[in-house]
Amino acid sequence: MRRLSPVHGYLATANMRANSRRLAAAVTPIVLAVAVVSVQLFSQSTLSAAAGRQAVDGVVADHVVTGSDGGVGAAVTDELRDELGDDATVTPVVHSQVVVRYNELGDPAQAAFAAQGLDPAGLDRTLDLEVREGDLGDLRDGTVALSRSASATFGASVGETVEIVLGDGTTIEPTVVAVYGRGLGFGDVTLPHDQLAEHTTTGLDSWVLVGGGDAETVAQVTAEHPGLVAGTGSDLSAAGSAERAAETSSSLVAILALLAYLAVSVVNTLVMATAERTREFALLRLAGAARRHVLAMMRVEAAVIVAVSVVVGLLVALPPLVGLSFGLTESPVPSISPAGFAGIVLATALIGFLAIGIPARAALRLRPVDAIGLRE
Structure with a gap:
């Protein structure tokens, strides 16, 4: 100075x-x-x-179909699978909020968490959740995958069960089959697609991820459905951003x-x-x-x-x-x-x-x- x-x-x-x-x-x-x-x-x-960062890094799909009017219908997913054939993997992803009940320091607690539902078939071509334990290929009815943070919060590792209340109030107790690292980008709870979708208000998918396949075919199918947009993983917002x-x-x-x-x-x-x-x-x-x-x-x-x-x-x-x-x-x-x-x-x-x-x-x-x- x-x-x-x-x-x-x-x-x-x-x-x-x-x-x-x-x-x-x-x-x-x-x-x-x-x-x-x-x-x-x-x-x-x-x-x-x-x-x-997790949302962008985790999407390895070549194409992403999103809906500007609230979601993507199941008919679009079926049409993409029919048109693209076996050369491409089509993974619909539905999002919701669930309430998980667990014990915290010996006392019962519950909290809301962002959840996603997806089909694990061919997931390695569309989505990388950075699995730390277990196998997402085992995801089916009666099972659940948790983020690393959620697993620590609930005190539930692979092979243990958690109590989850779905969007319409249905209570399930699935077994943990995998623990993954990218929970901030994709939600702390991952359930089978059909199980989560049927307990949402609209039943619409948030995204449809396409691994492989012809870009023109994806664009053509998207153009036939007003309100749908074909893009890339960088266009997605992280789960729970709202x-x-x-x-x-x-x-x-x-x-x-x-x-x-x-x-x-x-x-x-x-x-x-x-x-x-x-x-x-x-x-x-x-x-x-x-x-x-x-x-x-x-x-x-x-x-x-x-x-x-x-x-x-x-x-x-x-x-x-x-x-x-x-x-x-x-x-x-x-x-x-x-x-x-x-x-x-x-x-x-x-x-x-x-x-x-x-x-x-x-x-x-x-x-x-x-x-x-x-x-x-």
């Missing part, structure tokens, strides 16, 4: 060195606010980014409320710390510093406080974000949203500069000879 601003930087650094406790008192609430908001924002962005978006919106409201509370604490601390320096400002002016010099010194101090608060706050948030990322994605690198990071920096700077600048200007309105006689 002294190199950048020999006069104002010198005054600011001398003040901060001499009053390190005051600096710490000003920085601490901002660090808390930055850390809390960072964990909330970047945990959501890490989850969404991982789900999107639910996660809703959760993100509700979390954002909670974050804003928490941020408002923390902002009040931060502003109070900074305003009080600045207002108490009226005699200090008067002494500087009596020693020869102009009003603009004192204001420039305070801007330098505010910049230091904001910079230190952002850096330390992000460092405090890093361990929980790394742990969360590793637990969900098996990667220690969290996904930090550039927009979220920029928002945190701008909000911190706005609060810091205003909460320091306004009371400093108010304190400088007094004549130095009058202000020097005031009590601390």
Whole structure:
């Protein structure tokens, strides 16, 4: 700071060195606010980014048929199979929400999870769920496959049973036949296609994956059915994305409320710390510093406080974000949203500069000879 601003930087650094406790008192609430908001924002962005990557990486099909009007009917799947023949694998995928009942720390618990239903025949040509245990080829009525996260949550591995409530309230207790890694992209629960579809409201498939086959034939069949679109795996959204978006919106409201509370604490601390320096400002002016010099010194101090608060706050948030990322994605690198990071920096700077600048200007309105006689 002294190199950048020999006069104002010198005054600011001398003040901060001499009053390190005051600096710490000003920085601490901002660090808390930055850390809390960072964990909330970047945990959501890490989850969404991982789900999107899994959805794209897991689809190995050459063609993907989706419906713009809510889904794809079973007749389209049958027609694709008839037209493409044995040279192609056609895998319809239906999505739903299920409720799983399980024990958590010895107490009964239940929660809703994104589920998909699919036919395991020829699945290696259309979908790669990254199987860790068991075999998806064993998926049939009375069985289920779980994501790695769901398997750990339910305490159910291959060969054990889980209690699942389907969309229409039907309760089943299937046996786990496989555990896979890409649960964020495709849902935590995978059931046989026909079993899940018959318990949904419409019975329509979300996607139809086609491995192999002629692209023109797929396009021709799709064109014969208004509302259908033929594309690639990159066009798909991750399973449960709508639910996660809703959760993100509700979390954002909670974050804003928490941020408002923390902002009040931060502003109070900074305003009080600045207002108490009226005699200090008067002494500087009596020693020869102009009003603009004192204001420039305070801007330098505010910049230091904001910079230190952002850096330390992000460092405090890093361990929980790394742990969360590793637990969900098996990667220690969290996904930090550039927009979220920029928002945190701008909000911190706005609060810091205003909460320091306004009371400093108010304190400088007094004549130095009058202000020097005031009590601390």
